[in-house]
Amino acid sequence: MKRISAITEADIVEAVHNARAKRTAFEIVSAGSKRGYGRPLSCENLLDVGSLRGIVAYQPEELIITVLSGTPVDELDMALAEKGQRLGFDPPDLGPLFGAKPAIGTIAGAVSTNASGPARVRYGAVRDQLLGFRAVNGLGEAFKAGGKVVKNVTGFDIPKLVCGAFGTLCVLTELTLRVFPKPSRDQTFVIRDMEPREGFALLRKVWANPLDATGLGYYANSIVLRVEGEEEPLAEKVRILKRLCGRHILEGADSETFRTIGDAGAFLSSDEDVWRLSIPPSQAAGVLDRIRASLWVADCAGAVLWLASNNHVLVRDVAKAVGGHATLVKADAARRASLGVFAAEDEVRAQLTRSVKAAFDPLRLFNPGRMWDGV
């Protein structure tokens, strides 16, 4: 495999033009921490964009930041924290799940996998916060989409489309993200030994309350809750939380618990396939009853379930039956290739997916096959 290291957008344009002439495809990487996520690739070239790195513009009072795509999420987090702000999608560090070192993942990787952590339950996912971007498409043209202000509806919302597209549409070079103020305090609580049906019901009860919890998880038989705010407001939120939990005892817990939930930290040594299910929260207990996974963790009040299972038919059928979907996040390459990371699409949808891919990358130069065969 030939490694092409891009330092500027112009380098990428040139690389794409060469690839077009030779019809050779790229695997696009920055830190490469999530290369094991998605169907396996066998590309002639590796396009490394990890050197496009750094903050282009940051105006805290505008609540936006513009960065080059290979900027490590950690670097971005630190720059924001200095101004009392943060990324709203609560970026998880999924690298270690795929055997990479911790804390090396880049913002382009987070965007391309729409990787969003526990606070997503309050602030939304990456796709809700990517306001604009620059990229190079499969025609070798640099283009931009979206804008650099928090409120914009000019033209198609292509930023949403590149979130979670696994680098199959274009090579991202610059990203503009909405950011959020970070309250000075937060508190995490656990309620131990909860039976799932009762535990999920309680999570939904807190979710339906305007105290704006920023973490609603289920980990190691305990439900885990997080609230944030300044001193007085936080105290009031804790009082409300206690009232909502009634007879259950809230124990103070390490805020790292939510890191572990978001990073799928419980699954690092799983020898079964690791799945992430998106389901209606009210179905969480029922779904777990049917799948009977050896290991599971819930996030977002039950809307997100991580679980270990080699029974792909059962996992996908159960998720689909409740109107959700299951993503095969971690498995060996052969299984990812044969089972698919996403469920097979019906004919109408598959046709549209291929057309959208072709609209950006008609020669299928970028990560071909990472999402589906040919896409």
Added chain:
Amino acid sequence: MELPKANPDIVAHRRDIIAALRTLVPDGVVGEEAELAAFDGDALTAYRQKPLACVLPRSKDEVSAVLAFSAAHNIPIVPRGAGTSLSGGALPRGDGILLSLTRMNRILEVDLENRCVVAEPGVTNLAITQAVEAHGFYYAPDPSSQIACTIGGNIAENSGGLHCLKYGLTTNNLLGVEIALVGGERLVLGGKVPGADGLDILGVVAGSEGLLGVVVEATVRMLPKPPATRTLLAAFRKVPDAGQCVADIIAAGIVPAAMEFMDKRCIEAVEAHCAPGYPLEAEGVLIIDADGVPAEVDHQIARIGEIARRNFATVREATSEAERARLWAGRKAAFPAMGRLAPDMLCMDGTIPRRMLPQVLTRMSEMAEEYRLGFCNVFHAGDGNLHPLIIFDMMKGDELARAEAFGAAILKLCVEVGGVLTGEHGVGLEKRELMPTMFNEADLAQQQRLKCAFDADGLLNPGKVFPTLSACVEEGHMHVKGGRLPFANLPRF
């Protein structure tokens, strides 16, 4: 601005088309000239155009049937909700079928366990909140036309409202849709679950202004109603102080539920109209809402008050629900208040980086003199979304042309200072010619290729968003649907 030219081949077959549509939607076709006058435009009132015919389906299958028919005969489709678009998004075409979704107006499911509502596209924005408010929930996006505008239209336009900075636009509160594609095939995207299964097609359908598909069902997120809301009025003698105050509030880590700026002209117009009690000596006022749990609201209101005073504001808090309502009534009356000053009005919608506000306001005042027109400014200050209201009289000489030129100059200024053409109203017909000021050829070509992926024949809402819709070219060859010429097979009915 010129309206799109009607294709005479289609217009010549109008009677046949109406007859065919009547077989598809027996009780829902409007074909008489006089009746079509009721459908000749939207809230971009300077432009009027009767559609070829208007169809009002009652079901998804009827929508699909109309789309299949239009695709088979290459007849343009213009989808329409309540027709409240300020950018001409629902403006009909003389050679196009106007597809009105207002009879699909049932709420299909209220599912509070999953904090969502499933609705047909013609349900009004306000009706969604009304369906859940007894249970302590609401639907957050609240465009000012919420009493009339439909959820289908909101999705097409990615509508905003006063509370976007804290609660997001429509797209951030949308969980799923079912859309009918150009040939009538239907696709379910998302559902009661977070995140896309594969490409986030839902994300790009939201805000696509009817160019990619027709929403036939929507699943939207409900929020628990905050238990407390408090409102402050801050009056400033200098506009830059108001701008600094907004920046300081955000920098202090506060995201108010709403933060609205009105300039002196607007204050005067509103006071004359409904006397909400704004100080007439002020150059600008900010109306600021904080919401949440009571201690959080108290904390934020105290900080906001401090910051406003530090920026030389006179601060007053609404002490009763009635006073709160009155302060907001003034803001919401900005349109009708300005409307009393002249027969016609254009409402612009650019967004700017907030720090550019003083500079942009100064420049706009200079422009108003150049164009010899009255205007005022209301501004979603939290997110930098400007709504200059330009008043004019269409019947007087070249005033419409001058108003449009003034509006275009304002939007170009917004782009120049790092902003965008439209924050929440959409591009529609109104701003399509301005797209090249914000996007270069490659940017626009990429958007058009995406359009082609959904609608290769350009039948869905043609003439909107893009200055020119180029033919869809697939790498190396032009798209020709089944080798047919437009309308070649019409005579068969």
